[in-house]
Amino acid sequence: MAKLAITLEINRESHEALVEADRTLLDVLRSDLGLTGTKTNCLDAECGVCTVLVDGLAVNSCLYLAVAAQGRAITTIEGLAPAREGLAPAREGLAPAGAGLAADALHPLQQAFIDHGAVQCGYCIPGMILSAKAYLDEHPRPTEVQVREALAGNLCRCTGYQKIVDAVLAAADRMAAGTVASS
Amino acid sequence: MSVGTRVVGHSLPRIDAPGKVTGRAVYAADFALPGMLYGKVFRSTEPHARLVRLDTTRAAGMAGVRAVISAADVPDIRYGAAVRDEPVFASDIVRYVGQPVAAVAAVTLEAAEAALAAIEAVYEPLPPVLDLAAALAPGAPLVHEAWQSYTAIPILQRDGNVCNRARIMVGDVERGWAEADRVFEHRFTTAMVHQGYTEPRAAVAAWDSSGQVTVWSNTQLPFDVQAALADILAITSSKIRVIVPGIGGGFGGKLRIGVEHFAALLARKSGRPVKVMTTSEEELTAAYPRQGTVIELKTGVTRDGRLTARQGRIYFDTGAFAGSGPGVASVATLVLAGPYRTPNLHLEGYAVYTNKTNCGSYRAPSGPQANFAVESQMDIIADALGIDPLELRLRNIVHEGDEGPTGQVLSAVGLEECLRRAADAIGWPDRRPGPGRGKGLAIGWWTTTGGSSGVYVKINPDGTVALNTGAVEIGTAALTGAAQVLAEALGVDLADITVVSADTFSTPFDFGAQGSRTAFAVGNACRAAAAELSRKLLAQAAAQLGSPKEALTLRDKHVVGPSGRISLADLARQSQQAGGGMIAHGTFIAPGTAYDTKRVEGHVYPAFHSPSFHAHAVDLSVDEETGEVTIHKYVVAQDVGFALNPTYIEGQIEGGVAQGLGQTLSEEIVYRDGRVLNANLTDYKMPTTLDVPRIESILVEHPGQVGPFGAKGVGEPPNVEPPAAVANAIAAALGVRITSLPITAEKIVQATQGGAR
Numbered sequence: 060m061a062k063l064a065i066t067l068e069i070n071r072e073s074h075e076a077l078v079e080a081d082r083t084l085l086d087v088l089r090s091d092l093g094l095t096g097t098k099t100n101c102l103d104a105e106c107g108v109c110t111v112l113v114d115g116l117a118v119n120s121c122l123y124l125a126v127a128a129q130g131r132a133i134t135t136i137e138g139l140a141p142a143r144e145g146l147a148p149a150r151e152g153l154a155p156a157g158a159g160l161a162a163d164a165l166h167p168l169q170q171a172f173i174d175h176g177a178v179q180c181g182y183c184i185p186g187m188i189l190s191a192k193a194y195l196d197e198h199p200r201p202t203e204v205q206v207r208e209a210l211a212g213n214l215c216r217c218t219g220y221q222k223i224v225d226a227v228l229a230a231a232d233r234m235a236a237g238t239v240a241s242s
Numbered sequence: 243m244s245v246g247t248r249v250v251g252h253s254l255p256r257i258d259a260p261g262k263v264t265g266r267a268v269y270a271a272d273f274a275l276p277g278m279l280y281g282k283v284f285r286s287t288e289p290h291a292r293l294v295r296l297d298t299t300r301a302a303g304m305a306g307v308r309a310v311i312s313a314a315d316v317p318d319i320r321y322g323a324a325v326r327d328e329p330v331f332a333s334d335i336v337r338y339v340g341q342p343v344a345a346v347a348a349v350t351l352e353a354a355e356a357a358l359a360a361i362e363a364v365y366e367p368l369p370p371v372l373d374l375a376a377a378l379a380p381g382a383p384l385v386h387e388a389w390q391s392y393t394a395i396p397i398l399q400r401d402g403n404v405c406n407r408a409r410i411m412v413g414d415v416e417r418g419w420a421e422a423d424r425v426f427e428h429r430f431t432t433a434m435v436h437q438g439y440t441e442p443r444a445a446v447a448a449w450d451s452s453g454q455v456t457v458w459s460n461t462q463l464p465f466d467v468q469a470a471l472a473d474i475l476a477i478t479s480s481k482i483r484v485i486v487p488g489i490g491g492g493f494g495g496k497l498r499i500g501v502e503h504f505a506a507l508l509a510r511k512s513g514r515p516v517k518v519m520t521t522s523e524e525e526l527t528a529a530y531p532r533q534g535t536v537i538e539l540k541t542g543v544t545r546d547g548r549l550t551a552r553q554g555r556i557y558f559d560t561g562a563f564a565g566s567g568p569g570v571a572s573v574a575t576l577v578l579a580g581p582y583r584t585p586n587l588h589l590e591g592y593a594v595y596t597n598k599t600n601c602g603s604y605r606a607p608s609g610p611q612a613n614f615a616v617e618s619q620m621d622i623i624a625d626a627l628g629i630d631p632l633e634l635r636l637r638n639i640v641h642e643g644d645e646g647p648t649g650q651v652l653s654a655v656g657l658e659e660c661l662r663r664a665a666d667a668i669g670w671p672d673r674r675p676g677p678g679r680g681k682g683l684a685i686g687w688w689t690t691t692g693g694s695s696g697v698y699v700k701i702n703p704d705g706t707v708a709l710n711t712g713a714v715e716i717g718t719a720a721l722t723g724a725a726q727v728l729a730e731a732l733g734v735d736l737a738d739i740t741v742v743s744a745d746t747f748s749t750p751f752d753f754g755a756q757g758s759r760t761a762f763a764v765g766n767a768c769r770a771a772a773a774e775l776s777r778k779l780l781a782q783a784a785a786q787l788g789s790p791k792e793a794l795t796l797r798d799k800h801v802v803g804p805s806g807r808i809s810l811a812d813l814a815r816q817s818q819q820a821g822g823g824m825i826a827h828g829t830f831i832a833p834g835t836a837y838d839t840k841r842v843e844g845h846v847y848p849a850f851h852s853p854s855f856h857a858h859a860v861d862l863s864v865d866e867e868t869g870e871v872t873i874h875k876y877v878v879a880q881d882v883g884f885a886l887n888p889t890y891i892e893g894q895i896e897g898g899v900a901q902g903l904g905q906t907l908s909e910e911i912v913y914r915d916g917r918v919l920n921a922n923l924t925d926y927k928m929p930t931t932l933d934v935p936r937i938e939s940i941l942v943e944h945p946g947q948v949g950p951f952g953a954k955g956v957g958e959p960p961n962v963e964p965p966a967a968v969a970n971a972i973a974a975a976l977g978v979r980i981t982s983l984p985i986t987a988e989k990i991v992q993a994t995q996g997g998a999r
Contacts, residue, residue: 089272090274094265095265095268095269095272096264096265096266097265098269098271098272098440098441098490099271099442100440100441100442100522101522101922101923102521102522103522103922103923103924105522105922105923105924106440106923108440108441135265136263136264136265137264137265137266139264140264165260165263165264169263169264172259172263173255173256173259173260173263174255176253176255176256176889176890176892176893178256178259178262178263179491179717179718179719179890179893179897180439180440180441180489180490180491180492180716180717181258181259181261181262181263181267181488181490181717182269182439182440182441182490182491183440183490184262184263185263185265188263206931207931207932208931208932210930210931211930211931211932212930213931214438214440214923214928214930215440216437216438216439216440216491216493216897216900216901216928217491217717217893217897218893218896218897218900219893219895219896219897219898219899219900219901219934219937220896220900220930220931220934221896221934221936221937222889222892222893222896223931224931
């Protein structure tokens with residue numbers, strides 16, 4: 060299949076890629092650009108682990124063609140937190156939240172997920188957080204039922220969802236109160 | 243619960259959370275190497291057949307294909323944890339739809355998939371064994387004609403399609419029937435269900451020029467995978483390095499070797515790194531799901547509700563290979579006994595071969611199935627005798643000092659407290675508060691699996707602490723719990739501890755993320771390491787502080803004495819100058835649990851170690867028109883011994899119940915004629931945010947004797963009782979008992995419109 064040269068705007072940066080027309084955004088993010096924070100699983104838009112934001116809307120990147128994302132603003136989990144000068148990147152794996160990771164390097168949703176114990180294995184969490192972000196941007200004062208509806212396309216097998224829902228509600232309060240500017 | 247402790251007992255955030263919320267944590271599915279190929283597995287399309295021809299030549303010649311392997315390319319060995327009955331690739335006979343027959347590696351996933359389509363296999367059908375009844379029928383075709391030639395754990399009781407019969411025998415059930423006023427007999431069935439982890443099984447393998455292979459995989463048991471690979475690759479285990487970068491859920495489904503061997507074999511053949519990752523279809527047709535079961539349960543009781551005898555048989559449809567079946571069948575007998583005093587028992591667990599996927603272990607293996615039968619029947623008995631179900635349980639539950647079914651002496655038994663508090667929380671005894679509404683209880687007990695754990699703990703020259711463990715952080719925050727134990731013992735903060743884990747080359751041995759054991763066992767190994775470090779630190783500080791070491795303590799990141807203090811950082815720096823660094827090796831092995839060997843037969847798990855006890859209580863409504871179940875309140879009271887980190891124990895409870903509700907109400911791998919009909923996540927229905935109610939957790943603390951600060955295993959137990967608790971509430975709501983899982987809306991409507999049963 061012939062390849063197309065495309066330019067994608069991801070996390071406020073421009074990326075060039077050479078892709079076949081049938082390549083998914085998920086595949087390009089993970090394989091070509093190394094943005095593996097966007098997860099892969101069912102490849103059928105059922106589980107939601109591949110959720111990213113396209114022009115602010117949550118989409119399953121496993122069924123979204125990379126060529127269709129041209130000219131749109133894509134946000135992945137790596138780009139959720141506001142970029143700040145002089146901050147060391149978050150540390151990986153089992154490293155603690157030490158001096159390298161200032162608390163305000165996290166988006167309120169990310170911080171709330173930590174504070175509420177909403178993270179277990181963590182594999183669904185990037186998609187879960189981005190689905191929540193897209194919903195809260197449109198509905199800053201949601202009820203619990205609304206949050207549950209907004210996240211119904213994101214499967215989590217570890218948490219039973221309760222602490223995730225609590226985290227999203229707490230983050231909504233914090234974001235709406237404007238104590239921390241959202242990106 | 244945290245009185246007098248600084249770190250343990252507190253709901254501190256897990257130490258690996260930042261990487262997981264920012265997307266920086268690397269999972270096995272994310273792992274890649276330069277020049278890596280993509281491997282795919284060619285699988286049987288027949289449930290039982292002779293493989294008369296396999297032609298891979300066309301596939302091997304296709305563009306981008308770098309390796310094709312089949313049985314002819316691998317050592318002729320069979321592997322398996324209990325029975326060595328499974329080949330890497332089928333050579334002459336295929337035994338389930340999905341069994342690996344060949345594998346390819348190519349430069350892209352698309353090229354590998356195209357190569358699969360070019361492989362030709364010709365089968366000659368054999369009579370398949372499609373369910374338990376067919377497998378156990380007289381004269382049934384054998385799934386393994388050569389079963390007697392297989393190597394197996396010697397104590398297993400095998401016979402034809404039965405790859406183990408485990409038994410507990412206590413007293414004399416005939417006497418028990420004679421003493422009973424009523425004898426109840428029921429039959430229950432449960433469906434095959436999948437663990438549902440969100441990260442597929444994945445492995446990347448790469449060989450180096452010295453003949454060592456490194457495998458990055460999301461296994462729960464890196465050391466077990468290392469040993470299995472040594473057999474399959476026919477090389478010594480020290481040439482195999484297994485590293486777990488990160489794991490997106492497992493729940494038992496990632497215990498045994500999954501795709502690691504395909505990656506390693508293809509990498510050896512091609513000379514390139516190879517990645518193999520499963521699809522959802524492969525997960526639902528060729529993984530290690532929970533066995534479907536048939537359970538026959540007969541229980542004798544006196545008029546006043548005292549249990550006199552129980553006879554139970556639970557049959558596990560373990561699929562084409564034994565997998566975890568022989569062990570699961572053993573554990574099941576302890577669950578069938580229930581946490582009850584019953585003087586006469588005859589309990590049997592059968593693991594049975596059929597032509598389906600090889601079943602394995604899934605969170606509390608056998609627990610939900612056996613408990614569903616036991617606790618459903620307790621409610622049936624209560625109603626038949628006119629005794630309140632809570633009261634019937636209170637009259638029969640075990641207490642401190644009682645014997646378990648195999649003679650183990652029970653201690654730290656928090657069961658009565660769990661039962662009363664759970665029942666109170668849903669407003670018992672008002673059991674049928676309105677039309678279509680009912681409440682249910684279920685209780686159970688579970689083990690804290692032993693096995694050994696080692697840790698290396700080092701004090702860094704800046705006073706922080708490195709914890710090096712072979713354990714896998716599967717997601718429960720168990721290693722945060724272990725680190726809390728270490729921080730408490732060393733007098734440092736949790737934030738001072740960094741964990742390195744799960745690398746068979748460089749981390750000490752660990753029995754793995756299984757059996758609710760990680761925080762328990764690794765926590766104890768941390769205590770041992772801290773004791774050794776304390777001894778060294780105090781000895782080193784004594785001269786400098788001018789005090790005998792008996793007068794010194796570890797506190798606030800210092801060794802503190804009556805005349806002054808010295809920091810751990812200073813002591814570590816001194817040790818680096820003069821003593822090779824401040825490091826200790828802490829180990830733990832759970833002590834054996836004494837039991838009566840005469841009571842068991844074919845049993846590979848004869849006692850529950852540091853057992854936990856728990857009660858679930860649910861209040862729900864059922865719509866008789868649609869069969870829809872709405873849960874108003876779900877309460878779990880669990881005796882956790884000591885809550886090392888209450889937030890993450892709640893997380894275990896909430897998640898375990900959610901998974902249990904899936905098994906109870908909607909999940910089933912549906913087989914017809916040996917083929918899975920719903921091998922996708924649309925038709926395999928796992929609970930979403932809209933299906934799981936809020937769950938109230940009551941943490942009961944009766945400290946055990948072995949675990950750190952009295953902690954007991956907490957990960958598996960919440961998965962045991964949901965089917966029974968919900969079934970009992972539905973029966974209370976409808977007056978109709980459903981004895982088969984899942985209790986789908988369809989079954990409810992059929993039951994209510996068709997009368998009883």
